[in-house]
Amino acid sequence: MAVDALDARILRLLLEQPRTSVREYARLLGVARGTLQARLDRLERDGVITGSGPFLSPAALGHPVLAFVHIEVTQGYLDEVGDALAEVPEIIEAFSITGAGDLLTRVVARDNGHLEDVVQRLIRLPGVVRTRTEMALRERVAYRVLPLVDAVGRVAAGDTPRHRS
Incomplete structure (x- = not known):
């Protein structure tokens, strides 16, 4: 559309x-x-x-730790693992991905110990081969779509760099 x-x-x-x-x-x-x-x-x-x-802040809800957990899944178990991830409240997003790993999750936790508990829960899921966790230190660009909306609007109006004098 x-x-x-x-x-x-x-x-x-x-x-x-x-x-x-x-x-x-x-x-x-x-x-x-x-x-x-x-x-x-x-x-x-x-x-x-x-x-x-x-839009709610997980940090303000007592979960200031943010990590990205890559999950490698046994072939044929992607749907089952994806369904199981939906049952973990600390997972606020999950995506099927290409590259290293099969799934990328965005996980929030109360503290580092809680994060370890969540990761251990993920490791125990049937079909999970291994995980790799990367902790976020600081948000540099918050989730946003306004710049994209502006770019789409400029293109729709015919105001693209190619058309400018």
Whole structure:
């Protein structure tokens, strides 16, 4: 699904002002409320908008330790291990990957000892061959999509570096 310049402006407003009403978004964008609602519905239906806040901080919930755990899985067990990972509350994301390992998980913990307990739980899962853990020291770029939305909007509007004079 193509995102056009108006879609990009809508997405920017949603990211910058998430608690604003649809009526106010329409006013700020200079479009009819019905037009805006139809766009929002399409963006949700097409999977561009996948949810709405609140976004929670694991650190503020008492889990300030962040680690990335690579998991190597016995062939044929990827789905089973993936399902088992969903049962571990400290795993906040998990991805199938290429390269070294089969899965990459983002794990939070109360402290280093708790992290070790979580990793030991992962090692005991049927189908897990080995794990490799990398601890995050400091977040350098927080999860964001606004720069991407802006870039997509510029391309949709025809304002790309190639087209600039």
